[in-house]
């Protein structure tokens with residue numbers, strides 16, 4: 001039997017170029033000190049940082065790169081050896097371990113001197129406490145200033161007093177950040193960046209929505225790659241131009257009925273983190289099963305429909321507090337059910353990522369509730385985002401094959 005092929009996305013060439021430019025600019029600023037660099041959590045207040053003239057580095061992006069290149073497995077034990085548990089976020093342990101080893105995949109990929117040197121570390125605990133502890137490592141060891149936003153989690157409702165509080169915390173960042181950047185805050189510039197971010201997010205959602213078509217021209221695995229501009233370049237017109245190009249290609253695919261998975265028969269929803277070191281293997285597995293993973297919580301995490309250039313602080317507070325990851329299971333179950341309908345999915349695959357309880361939604365009975373109360377088939381596989389020692393390929397494959405067979409029989 002011929003080996004299944006992954007459908008090429010032509011726009012990838014352009015994406016690689018804009019990412020190379022982004023890293024080149026960071027590297028130059030890091031080497032010459034020409035511009036201040038902020039490290040920011042992936043759903044931290046990036047728009048405020050851009051408006052103040054910071055270049056922004058996202059350590060989670062570095063963690064994903066360490067996972068995708070499988071270098072993380074070598075570095076995690078180095079962080080464990082200085083007291084960072086193997087059970088905490090493996091982005092954190094991969095990144096800190098790589099720092100201890102003096103290594104980074106950014107050298108081979110972008111010819112960079114190393115990870116960009118930060119002038120400030122900026123976090124938001126909306127996703128987990130690990131991000132604050134992660135940045136504290138660098139604050140302690142490198143003496144870099146650290147500031148952040150503390151967001152409560154497990155929220156069913158996001159009400160106005162909470163938005164007042166978060167917006168106030170973001171406003172309080174302005175003064176220390178102005179001092180570090182050596183610039184004055186401009187409300188006009190801030191509003192402009194939030195407007196650009198809103199456009200990025202709208203375009204990214206349009207890209208993801210192409211997968212609602214049957215057959216879908218894109219997979220979850222494509223999404224984990226093509227979300228890079230939404231993560232690291234949101235608020236920049238270059239990201240928006242990129243998504244316009246990608247959309248043109250995907251609309252053309254839809255018009256010509258070009259499926260990402262030839263002969264698509266089953267459509268799935270992926271909940272939880274990607275398994276970065278196994279993206280290709282999993283993509284190939286699903287192609288061989290004529291199954292497409294068409295929707296996910298993960299890729300949707302960079303869709304911020306609340307951004308509003310006319311009300312930048314409050315809309316940003318809302319956007320970064322309404323995230324799926326900060327919400328209660330009541331909210332999450334309704335959210336997933338709506339997407340299952342919209343994307344015509346036959347079932348949910350929950351990834352229990354060993355080191356990320358924050359984004360593993362299977363641990364408090366959700367799969368059983370989805371099956372029993374909502375009639376949606378579900379399966380759980382056990383793995384991790386970066387620590388491949390937690391992932392049993394054989395066992396996961398058997399669970400997924402049995403699950404797909406169950407769906408086939410139910411159709």
Ligand code: SF4
Nearest residue numbers: 089127128130356358
């Ligand atoms: S949400 Fe999970 S993967 Fe992301 S930083 Fe927190 S613990 Fe790590």
